[in-house]
Amino acid sequence: MTTHPALTAASRLAAAAALLALLSVLPWLSGRDPARSILRAQYGEREPDPAALTAIRDRLHLDDGPLTLSRRWLTGLTHGDLGTSWVSGHPVAPTVWQSLAVSLTLMGAALAVALTVTALLTGRRLRHGPTRPRPGGTGAALAAVPEFLLGTLLLLTGAVWLRWLPPFGWSTPAHLVLPALALGIPAGGLLGRLADDALPGAYREPWTRTWRAAGLPWRTLAHGALRRCLPPLFPQLALVVVGLVGGAVAVEILFAIPGLGRVALGAATAQDLPLLQGAVLALLAVATTAGALAATAHRLALGPARTAAAIAAPPPPDPPTHHHRRWLLPAVLAGLLGATTLAGLTGDPTAVDLNLRLAGPTLDAPFGHDALGRDILARLGHGALHTIGTATAVNALALLTGLAAGLLPRLSTGAVEVANTLPPVIAGLLVAAALGPSTTGAAIAVAATAWAPLAAHTAALVQEERATGHVQASRMLGASPTRILRTHVLPGVLPAVTRHTVLRLPGTALAIASLSFVGLGAQPPTPEWGLLLAEAMPYVERAPWAALAPATALALLGAFAVTTATTIGTRGSRPRPATS
Template sequence: MRSRMGALLWRVVLAVTTVCGIGLLPWLSHTDPARTVLKARSADRDPSPQALADVRAQLGLDEGPVRLLGRWLAGLPHGDAGRSWISGADVLPGVLEALGVSLLLMAVALTVAVMVAAGVCARTLYLGARRRTAVRPAGGSGSAVLAALPEFLTASVLATVVGVQWGWLPALGWYGPQWTVLPALALGLPAGAVLGRLLDDQLPGAFAEPWAAAATARGLPGRSVARKALRRCVPALLPNLGLFVVGLTGGSVAVEQIFDIPGLGRTTLQAAIAQDLPVLQAGVLLLVALAAAVTAGARVAARLFVGPALRDGALLTLHRRAPAGRRGPPLVHGLLLACVVGLGLPRDPLALDTGDRLRPPSATHPFGTDALGRDVLARVGHGAVDTLLLALAISAIALAVGIGLGLLPRVSGPLVDTVNAVPPVLAALLVVAVQGSGPMTPVLAVAVVAWAPLAAHTSALLRQERATVHLAATRALGAGPWYLLRRGLLPAVLPPVARHALLRLPGVALALASLGFLGLGAQPPSPEWGLLLAENQPYAERAPWAVLAPAAVLAVLAALAVTAPGLLRGSPRPGRAQRSGSPGPRGRPPRPRGQEPTIGEPRSEPTRLTGAR
């Protein structure tokens, strides 16, 4: 009870700190909030001293940020979130309406994501149910391409082609269920691909558990075995699913901008740009509350899925060495990426030739030219260096921070919820407020939030691994906490979280590109990928190559990040290490028949102690 109260207090402190930091946004950025509000109300009005003084008096800005924030917080218990500094309307009804729009869009997008995830891991489920061959993750480059689809680019293509040219579905506005389809596809396709890959990575370990072999020997239908394997793996993914729910609600800013959807993400972005603090604070506070509610629901669902095995320490470890992946796909993807960078670097990305504007691909310009006659291959190649290096650095930092904080779930849990409730766009705006706009703005903004999914994944795996039989036996034999961490927990947690970090690498690059697309990152004439997409999007119909080239390179990067972890897997088939004489699950030599497991080695005999019911 005391730990729950401490976690609740920690969440309240983080939420109040976040809201207070947002309340200081104009003063942190050293800008005059009266001038910003006056410009947002009427761009043509002259900001005379008298006009600015009237705005300050009306909003009470002369009282200072502390009194303004205190007055706003005092009204929250009475259901009063203040009035908008721009429109003068009550904040709470408008923000709640925007939240309802975002929740509906999130629900439809989550449905699309679940369907895509089911398609990604369908082959693994089929093979595991049939148990004819060694089960290995079956998702290929197709799911990698889906995971690398830039949401803003997918939204633009769907709105232009499906909505405008073909006229199949409405492209702009928010007037009924039909208006949810295209934005839900833009949001759900990449999210479903990521969730499917994470699930696909754990399914081989579930099918390698003794209960699966026993169920097959007893004649249990394959569909039932696959269903129990899903139930065994889903609890470790529920925290990340919760992060997706909050991210799809408040982080779909670019999609809401393109489709003109009055959602919460767009509302908070517009409030942040106009420094409409009451609206911005109320929107972020709702996102923090949503994150806390979703996290609590994920924990309850995890306990329902796993059952008393989590409490009694009766689980078997999911840590198995799956068969080694094929070497061909990652080598091909890496070679393609290296060729693009190698061919683009010798070219000048800034050379202008207005006579060659929007030229199609040719021998001189293999990727064509953009609206200013610049070589697209040169710009993609030079932009790849910066984008890849930044994405790799951010991913490495996120992996280290995520694992470190994930090992401390009582500290990281509320922190993950709060960080995930702040969209990268809003984080970028806060960074801009503190240090100004520049090429490092998206780096800092993405680094602040990139570790949260990895920490959530680490905590979920750690919770299940602590409930395993072999760890309970090792603890009973007198092993200390450091030995358990080094020999039992980290070997089971590090490989899947490292593969998760590689899977997130294209997402980090996409987040950098998204911020550049929204104008919060690098500025022209930089060849950064997000800026390339933003500059060439207006010419997508006349010169599609200028948009497809950076998008295709992003897809190749995603395919490389997804297929490369297969080379890091062990070669023996799960469950056959001791019979074939090859190293065991953790690289140990084969154990002689009849010898008991050593400390830290999982037992595989008792079928009745698995978590599948």
């Protein structure tokens, strides 16, 4: 497939310009007086003084409007000046570079953890690939664990209970361990699951039978299969790298790490426009660099190894499986979630009884009560309608958007990188500023970023499919591009991207709930699982059941996503000639 670097560069520039333009109007879009937000950030809850507000407006030239201020910021940017913080009055550049260094250090450690996890997950498949037809579920299970939840568990066990590592701060190498594990384990699970999903297709290709017939050792065969599957993983690796830098806001807040995502969130909350623009610009630079390196690696890996493997006929189909057995475990998990929801719907999720504050489980309230004496089972049941329903709708929209964008990679590359760069919390701030805080606003904010990994995965797989021999043969026989797309490309791409979408369901649910927790989504007392978990964390040592119930519900949702994705992956339908 012919590449057009100019179109890709133009898409990146246009997407970055659109994001910076949107950020430049955030203080005015929100309807809040920027001077009041700055004064509150400087002096807390001090009563606004009209004279002080006027002084801030005059000093920062706020009355000039966003267009004039943005033009001045861009003019300074051409000279390497990122501006001056509206809150602190200090230059923005040193703060951005320091926080970027922290984030890159954390990213490096988390990436090392992720690659280690990926290697461990794919080792068994590489050793026993031809005799292990079904993808493993360990990687999917790890990928479905939200970083915030994993970080909380690591903080409680490793720092609070066992006292092996320091809980907060960023002063010694020991402070790096827990947040790197919290970020790296889910990322490694995702990469390992995608690799484990791709290797069976490579092992079913005719060249593997030829190599085995020639008596080549399994290490040689595994090396060839791994090279065969690497190209579609490079774009995902780039998105993981960017996500580890800008998407680690929750982990940075949890462990009190002065990273770039936390700085961007604080600047957006305080409406410190120059600092927000500088932080996002640094995130865009990281995303562009990672995307360019991934594209280069993808082209190199897609060269001779891919051409040699391309053939005119598809490989043999997957071995037949028993359909009813495949769906047994997902059905059981769905039944548990459904039973919990139905049982909870019979109670009142908003009824407050302070006499039952943090009361333990009883026959009337099997999951106990929260800090306000509300029945946790009732809140879980009613929260399922918000959490699972909204997350499913967001994932469906992300799937459609990701497929459409992945079919036009030259035009959508910039938008993919920018969307993946933007933390959902900052997207939530932008949406809440325009629409107000609500469940719908939180869903829109998460959907605005959730499609990017799916688009990158789709683009890589489409390029793989179009490079296969049977597609090239169809093209030479005169098949139209539309027919090739409908009969060859989409049937090979859609199952893998659908599985990827299902695996992201728990993370989507928690992302929506986390926006509600910070005041950008559904407002209390609306029950949502992530909000229930966050509300229970301050009392986890005194009343662990309050946190265990929503954590278990999220775990069940994750297990259901894992088993469903694995079941979809073993359907035995049309086989893919390449990776999946």
